[in-house]
Amino acid sequence: MLFCGLGAWWQVGLLAADVIVNYTLAWSFDANRSNQHRRQCLFWLTILLNIALLVLFKCSGSIPIGISFYTFQIIAYQVDVYKGTCPREQSLKRFMTYLFFFPKLQEGPITRYDELSTRLCKPLCRVENLEEGFRIFVVGLAYKILIANKLGGLWKQLSIIGYDAMSTPLAWMGMFAFTLELYFDFNGYSLMAVGIGKMFGFTLPQNFLFPYSSVSVSEFYRRWHATLGSWFRDYVYIPLGGSRKGMPCTIRNLLIVWFLTGLWHGLHWNFVLWGLSLFVLIAMEKLGLRKLLEKYRIVGHIYVLLIIPLTWMLFANQNFSDLCMYFTRLFAFGENSIHVYALDWLEYGRRYAPYLLAGCLFLIPSIERFLLSQKKKNRVFTTAILTVLFWMSIYSIYHSATDPFMYLQF
Structure with a gap:
């Protein structure tokens, strides 16, 4: 306090x-x-x-x-x-x-009382908890400092030069950069919170369950900010009747949940539109699209990796004219796809390629699991990697301007 x-x-x-x-x-x-x-x-x-x-x-x-x-x-x-x-x-x-409890105070994860009640009386502050917690913390710190903050630089530069002055390839690069920045910023905070909680003897719930491995938008939002999704499920969706009263009521309940989810993020039209767009996508999946996506999983993965970044553009732009301009640049083809400087995407690509590649690499679940593995045969190797990541993060913090967590605004 x-x-x-x-x-x-x-x-x-x-x-x-x-x-x-x-x-x-x-x-x-x-x-x-x-x-x-x-x-x-x-x-x-x-x-x-x-x-x-x-x-x-x-x-x-x-x-x-x-x-x-x-x-x-x-x-x-x-x-x-x-x-x-x-x-x-x-x-x-x-x-x-x-x-x-300070690790989760600012950005969650949203923790139920029964998940902490036992440890509030008797925390398990052990040496092994300190080590495990610090490993989780370092991964989250590296996500925030070494990936999210670096990719945030690209998005800020696009905002400065103006959406009307960029080519279509750069618009797509910027969209994926924002997508990765948001994920590693928020997931980074959540992992840091879980890690600090573990060091103090508290087990906080996991907030991100590898969402970009999903094959549908419905699955994505069970894995993305999972504690918020489960809160709306248990305290809004199910009390309204859930999916027990037929499809019309299910669609109505989904509409209410996603409208409120949008408002929770902010009382701006773009957040409401973002929530309603997700409602439409999830309603389509309820009506049959999801079965098709789960049957053809490669198609489902491609669908998620394209549609989710597009919805984040609704999330990122509070000005309606900016939003329209960005989508105009995303879907300009032929001669219209080149504006002002045709090779701008190469210039920014060379500068941000390492961070974009690192972001794509760490979306793979097995890599994060490997870094957090408790297996003795991997311990020396993963400890060496985490040590390097930790000191790289410290060095970057020392030499960079303050870059706050994105979800602090909510």
Whole structure:
């Protein structure tokens, strides 16, 4: 709390007040078990207060540290306590530790209370946890510093020169650079959080399960930001009826989930459009496309590797004219594909090729698994690689400007 307070005391004060209020409201559920009507009113008051606070700060444009993430954790906790699926935390200190736990505070992973409750009482702080956690941390650090930050330079340069001044090959290169930057930035943070948690004796859930190995958009979003996807599944989609009430209701429920997912990322039209575009794709898969993609898996892999980057362009551009211009450059053919400088993609390609290749390489699940392997026969080799990656990251941090995590804005 003191460390976070160095940047903005009011944000830490807000979170502390939020924790105390929610701790008290959860206590009121137990105190009013004999009066179900009052208990239900208190429950809905709790949910509405938390949602209202999140919407208020989203609208104001001044977003406190991690509010999008810890609000969802609070709502999940309150729902589980109200339903009786997890016991109420008796200790205010442990409840505050659960929400304040600094590795996951800013960008998750969104962690359910029952996933940490046992370790809140007795963390397993062991030497082997320190080693395993540090290995995970170093991989995440390298993803962020050595891949995401470097590729972010290409996307920033395209924004500076203007989308109308780039060729079609460069537009495609920029799109894939942003795709890789977003993945390694967010996955890097998540791995760092999991690694630090492990060093302290806590097992945080994995947030990225090799999403670019998917063969459908549905599968991709079960693997991408998995804790957010499971939150919407368990606390929105299933309570609405899930897929149990026929296809029309399933489509309606998907529409609600993806509309809310877009709004969670920001109260801007591009996030809503991004969410709705994913709804359309997943609805098509529900109606039969997914079976075809799973049958012909090569086609499915190509489909994901093309369609997901295109949807990220909706995510990346808040200005509608910029979005239209970017898609115009992506799908310009013949003479129209060359604008201002036909060989711009070669110039930027030579500069960013090592980082693009590294990004593609580390999308392969077996490489990350190998680096994190606990097998003794690989230990010396992987330790040497991780040592090099760690010091390369430190060197890059020392010589580069500050480049914050992309999901801090949400």
